[in-house]
Amino acid sequence: MKLLLTNIKELLQIREQDTKKIAGGAMKELPSLKNAWLLLEDNTIKDFGTMDSLADISAEKTIDCTGKMVLPTWCDSHTHIVYAGNREQEFVDRINGLSYQEIAEKGGGILNSAKKLQETHEEDLYKQSAQRLEQVMRMGTGAIEIKSGYGLTTEAELKMLRVAKKLGDNFPVTVKTTFLGAHAVPAEFKGDKDGYLNHIITNMLPKVAQENLADYIDIFCEKGYFSVEDTHKLLQAGNSYGLMPKIHVNQFNAIGGVKAGVVHDALSVDHLEVLTNADISVLQNSDTMPVALPSCSYFLSIPYTPGRELIDAGLPLALATDYNPGSTPSGNMNFVVATACIKMKLTPEEAINAATLNGAYAMGLSDTHGSITKGKNASVMVTKEIPSYAYLPYDFGNNNIETVIINGKTIE
Ligand code: NIG
Numbered sequence: 002m003k004l005l006l007t008n009i010k011e012l013l014q015i016r017e018q019d020t021k022k023i024a025g026g027a028m029k030e031l032p033s034l035k036n037a038w039l040l041l042e043d044n045t046i047k048d049f050g051t052m053d054s055l056a057d058i059s060a061e062k063t064i065d066c067t068g069k070m071v072l073p074t075w076c077d078s079h080t081h082i083v084y085a086g087n088r089e090q091e092f093v094d095r096i097n098g099l100s101y102q103e104i105a106e107k108g109g110g111i112l113n114s115a116k117k118l119q120e121t122h123e124e125d126l127y128k129q130s131a132q133r134l135e136q137v138m139r140m141g142t143g144a145i146e147i148k149s150g151y152g153l154t155t156e157a158e159l160k161m162l163r164v165a166k167k168l169g170d171n172f173p174v175t176v177k178t179t180f181l182g183a184h185a186v187p188a189e190f191k192g193d194k195d196g197y198l199n200h201i202i203t204n205m206l207p208k209v210a211q212e213n214l215a216d217y218i219d220i221f222c223e224k225g226y227f228s229v230e231d232t233h234k235l236l237q238a239g240n241s242y243g244l245m246p247k248i249h250v251n252q253f254n255a256i257g258g259v260k261a262g263v264v265h266d267a268l269s270v271d272h273l274e275v276l277t278n279a280d281i282s283v284l285q286n287s288d289t290m291p292v293a294l295p296s297c298s299y300f301l302s303i304p305y306t307p308g309r310e311l312i313d314a315g316l317p318l319a320l321a322t323d324y325n326p327g328s329t330p331s332g333n334m335n336f337v338v339a340t341a342c343i344k345m346k347l348t349p350e351e352a353i354n355a356a357t358l359n360g361a362y363a364m365g366l367s368d369t370h371g372s373i374t375k376g377k378n379a380s381v382m383v384t385k386e387i388p389s390y391a392y393l394p395y396d397f398g399n400n401n402i403e404t405v406i407i408n409g410k411t412i413e
């Protein structure tokens with residue numbers, strides 16, 4: 002089916018197929034066409050141009066975009082949307098003075114979510130997660146990465162990944178899955194972190210690989226969770242199954258996780274709220290994408306990733322939500338883009354590049370997502386009538402996305 006979008010006020014993020022990621026000063030540019038048309042055929046971006054070049058195109062459906070902008074859908078490269086229940090009590094505990102770390106030390110946090118998830122039937126878990134996915138699709142997310150890590154038993158980790166895969170099968174959004182067995186040490190292994198890590202490597206990982214449930218491998222490299230040494234050990238094991246790393250590093254402490262990730266050719270290193278000059282140098286000599294998660298900083302009141310510094314150091318940056326029940330109960334990429342501008346001092350162009358093209362890179366989806374490129378996936382969003390694209394982050398907290406088309410399907 003042919004779908005034609007006409008009279009587009011500005012068609013944003015037009016790129017050649019070979020543009021995989023953008024870094025440094027180039028992030029300030031957002032190539033666009035004013036007064037444009039865009040043709041989608043089935044699930045592919047077929048063609049585009051300016052209105053004066055619009056020849057006779059017969060399309061089954063035409064959308065008049067007068068006064069509206071069109072962008073590629075958001076690429077959310079870091080989420081934990083498959084989870085059971087919520088943790089609003091911990092939110093209240095934090096308001097009353099407990100820290101995120103103190104809550105975790107008392108058996109709350111990730112272990113609290115793991116308990117809930119282990120007790121939740123697979124169908125119910127699917128239902129809860131599907132609701133979240135539908136919600137973020139309506140807000141413009143067209144490709145998403147989903148992690149395990151709230152199972153912490155072989156059975157529950159496999160259950161999470163099966164649910165994530167099924168979401169990808171049943172919805173038009175493109176889903177990439179990541180095995181995060183090393184998210185926390187479960188109660189059964191209390192005081193025996195090494196035992197749990199061995200269990201992950203010898204029991205969980207082979208099953209995850211055998212059932213082909215994960216594209217990537219992740220670890221929470223942080224004081225009180227897993228060390229740099231653990232990270233090396235796990236990533237090496239993951240590599241033997243062909244799983245590239247995308248890892249949680251430098252959320253609260255810089256302990257050398259960035260370098261460990263780069264050594265193992267991580268596709269991305271995520272969080273980076275606390276960053277050293279040495280970490281920046283390591284990233285400068287790598288293909289690893291730094292990923293910032295500003296909604297997490299907002300919700301936990303922790304520092305924002307120094308995105309301005311990273312870009313000024315010539316590095317690329319991707320933005321993602323981190324949607325999860327503990328540190329970021331929000332999957333709204335529009336809020337992420339606005340917060341990156343407001344709190345991290347990214348320009349609107351930089352933030353949009355980080356949330357589209359660079360986000361696609363951080364999921365291994367550069368060939369199909371993240372830009373308006375002929376042959377790429379027909380995943381685009383139409384804004385309401387807005388004065389300029391800078392209005393999107395400026396008008397933070399409000400929804401300016403009117404129509405979302407994912408893989409050629411209009412989301413209702
Ligand atoms: O990315 N930092 C580790 N993991 C998650 C949050 C885990 C939780 O609190 O449930 C994150 O922020």
Ligand code: FE
Nearest residue numbers: 079081249323
């Ligand atoms: Fe996370």
